[in-house]
Amino acid sequence: MLPKFCIYCGRLESFVCVRCQGLFYEKSGFIAAKGLDNCLVGFVYNKALEYAIKQIKYAGYYRIAGQLAGILVEAHAAQVNDLLNDAIVIPVPLAREKLQSRGFNQAELLAREILASINSQQSNPAARQPHILAPIIKRVSHTTTQVGKNKDWRRRNLSAAFQIDFEVQIPLPAGQNLPRKALLIDDIYTSGITLEICADILRSNGFEQVNGLVLASAKKTIGY
Numbered sequence: 001m002l003p004k005f006c007i008y009c010g011r012l013e014s015f016v017c018v019r020c021q022g023l024f025y026e027k028s029g030f031i032a033a034k035g036l037d038n039c040l041v042g043f044v045y046n047k048a049l050e051y052a053i054k055q056i057k058y059a060g061y062y063r064i065a066g067q068l069a070g071i072l073v074e075a076h077a078a079q080v081n082d083l084l085n086d087a088i089v090i091p092v093p094l095a096r097e098k099l100q101s102r103g104f105n106q107a108e109l110l111a112r113e114i115l116a117s118i119n120s121q122q123s124n125p126a127a128r129q130p131h132i133l134a135p136i137i138k139r140v141s142h143t144t145t146q147v148g149k150n151k152d153w154r155r156r157n158l159s160a161a162f163q164i165d166f167e168v169q170i171p172l173p174a175g176q177n178l179p180r181k182a183l184l185i186d187d188i189y190t191s192g193i194t195l196e197i198c199a200d201i202l203r204s205n206g207f208e209q210v211n212g213l214v215l216a217s218a219k220k221t222i223g224y
């Protein structure tokens, strides 16, 4: 296990040290994200967080994902509960080649950790809401080099790489209809184009509300 360092000041204490908690609250919250009704972000992307996320993706320090998800959920429990309420939780898929080499999708790992954190906050197990996690979007082809291509071409190319995976079994509780609300989960928000494409696919397949929950964003957050 890596030592815990504050992702804002580097102090060896916890991922958000006592001194930097104000900074965390100021910078985490909702951002305006193309194609999404609401998008909640936990952290502003910086060098230290980049390092922490790389440890999750490439060195297998899964517990870091759990701890960062825990901080996000604890700080914004009401908002996370709203996003989860009557929603199907969908991790943003990885390209197949990446999934094969990495062995796991960090967005799916984050989704599981977020649900585990929310459940652990509810002390009465009987009162826990059933959450529906289903990776119903798949990536069908590897998007190769995009250098020299224009923005529209890149967008069409990327758009064609995402599809609904109709073979995925959705673990719906007995008697419950398929929700019309979706919560997309991803690790990093940069241009937002992947989330926007995923949201488009969901809307064209009958979803009425599509929200996002992202661990870190390169954009400044805007608050509630």
Ligand SMILES: [Zn+2]
Pocket (backbone or CB within 6 Å): 006, 007, 008, 009, 010, 011, 016, 017, 018, 019, 020
């Ligand atoms: Zn700090």
